[in-house]
Amino acid sequence: MAPPDPAGAHPTLPEPLSRRIFRKFLLMLCSLLTSLYVFYCLAERCQTLSRPVVGLSGGGEEAGPGRSVPAGGLGELAAWPAAARKKRLLQVQPWRKHRPPAPHGDGEEAAWEEEPPGLAGSPGGSGAGSSVAEPPPGTLALLLDEGSKQLPQAIIIGVKKGGTRALLEFLRVHPDVRAVGAEPHFFDRSYDKGLAWYRDLMPRTLDGQITMEKTPSYFVTREAPARISAMSKATKLIVVVRDPVTRAVSDYTQTLSKRPDIPTFESLTFRNRSAGLIDTSWSAIQIGLYAKHLEHWLRHFPLRQMLFVSGERLIRDPAGELGRVQDFLGLKRIISDKHFYFNQTKGFPCLKKAEGSGRPHCLGKTKGRPHPEIEREVLRRLRDFYRPFNRKFYQMTGQDFGWDG
Ligand SMILES: Nc1ncnc2c1ncn2[C@@H]1O[C@H](COP(=O)(O)OS(=O)(=O)O)[C@@H](OP(=O)(O)O)[C@H]1O
Numbered sequence: 001m002a003p004p005d006p007a008g009a010h011p012t013l014p015e016p017l018s019r020r021i022f023r024k025f026l027l028m029l030c031s032l033l034t035s036l037y038v039f040y041c042l043a044e045r046c047q048t049l050s051r052p053v054v055g056l057s058g059g060g061e062e063a064g065p066g067r068s069v070p071a072g073g074l075g076e077l078a079a080w081p082a083a084a085r086k087k088r089l090l091q092v093q094p095w096r097k098h099r100p101p102a103p104h105g106d107g108e109e110a111a112w113e114e115e116p117p118g119l120a121g122s123p124g125g126s127g128a129g130s131s132v133a134e135p136p137p138g139t140l141a142l143l144l145d146e147g148s149k150q151l152p153q154a155i156i157i158g159v160k161k162g163g164t165r166a167l168l169e170f171l172r173v174h175p176d177v178r179a180v181g182a183e184p185h186f187f188d189r190s191y192d193k194g195l196a197w198y199r200d201l202m203p204r205t206l207d208g209q210i211t212m213e214k215t216p217s218y219f220v221t222r223e224a225p226a227r228i229s230a231m232s233k234a235t236k237l238i239v240v241v242r243d244p245v246t247r248a249v250s251d252y253t254q255t256l257s258k259r260p261d262i263p264t265f266e267s268l269t270f271r272n273r274s275a276g277l278i279d280t281s282w283s284a285i286q287i288g289l290y291a292k293h294l295e296h297w298l299r300h301f302p303l304r305q306m307l308f309v310s311g312e313r314l315i316r317d318p319a320g321e322l323g324r325v326q327d328f329l330g331l332k333r334i335i336s337d338k339h340f341y342f343n344q345t346k347g348f349p350c351l352k353k354a355e356g357s358g359r360p361h362c363l364g365k366t367k368g369r370p371h372p373e374i375e376r377e378v379l380r381r382l383r384d385f386y387r388p389f390n391r392k393f394y395q396m397t398g399q400d401f402g403w404d405g
């Protein structure tokens with residue numbers, strides 16, 4: 001038998017009531033804290049807070065948004081509209097099993113290149129140069145199997161160098177838009193892979209959300225209108241158009257950046273310079289014949305299903321153009337002036353807060369780069385060449401884009 005303690009109390013005597021209450025209270029507090037933590041993790045927050053953001057280029061504005069809490073902190077997230085919060089859940093879905101094919105061919109955009117690093121790896125992101133550690137697929141959306149992959153209801157089909165990346169990045173700010181970041185090139189290069197392959201590239205969406213993609217080469221691909229129509233006659237088509245002369249120079253600038261040894265713009269422009277014969281087989285010239293390309297689309301889609309966005313206005317007044325696009329897509333007008341600021345260094349409008357982040361975001365270095373100086377006379381000849389095609393295009397679309405003014 002154990003000896004009695006100095007106070008004479010028996011060691012097996014029950015604890016005093018106050019201590020038992022205190023123990024119970026501690027136990028309850030612990031379980032409450034544990035459940036809160038589990039709930040918090042399921043709602044993605046612990047991942048986003050703990051994941052290190054690495055490799056951003058000095059946190060400059062070119063650096064994309066990390067998938068971190070919004071600038072305003074946790075309080076701001078709580079204030080987000082429900083749709084935006086749902087969208088966040090979907091952004092951290094298991095990552096695309098198949099990346100879209102890497103772009104090939106001359107002058108094509110490096111599909112991965114423009115992706116804001118913080119969006120990389122998400123279904124809407126490109127995956128290139130991921131600057132944020134990939135979250136494990138243990139997310140709430142995954143657990144609940146929320147959302148599903150849909151074929152796109154709207155596609156930005158062109159035009160190359162028109163401002164298609166800017167439009168897509170701006171649209172992705174909308175809580176009801178989910179887009180694949182890279183260019184899938186399905187209807188021009190990978191059609192034989194089938195619609196199931198294409199759908200699998202898409203991010204998951206909830207009811208009411210629109211799935212989108214952009215591949216600017218579709219606009220000039222002969223087979224694309226019939227193929228998109230075969231997928232769905234109801235597909236909405238967006239074309240960002242830009243003065244075809246500036247577009248051609250922009251296209252040339254891109255090729256030059258990859259192959260500095262190509263001939264001058266001036267020499268590529270003409271089949272016979274003294275005779276004033278423009279080389280329409282050069283893709284930089286050919287893409288700008290908008291009226292000709294549009295004819296093919298109008299055989300498969302009514303004009304009302306197409307929206308023509310002015311590349312020039314997209315730079316001058318992004319919110320104005322985004323207003324038109326939101327209306328066309330049947331979306332609530334959420335993206336407005338307050339989402340943009342003009343970045344003096346970049347010389348272009350940028351987002352105050354990119355999708356899934358609270359950080360400012362400008363497009364990458366390959367967007368808005370300086371063009372080489374082209375002989376005035378050559379530019380004048382090109383303007384003359386495009387004038388009748390532009391007029392036809394204005395007639396067909398019912399919009400004057402002001403390129404000949
Ligand atoms: N906000 C903003 N920031 C940067 N750049 C902008 C912006 N809005 C439109 N643009 C113009 O977009 C041009 C590139 O067009 P695309 O994105 O369609 O090019 S691509 O076909 O995808 O390669 C790009 O062409 P360049 O100026 O020749 O580089 C820009 O003029």
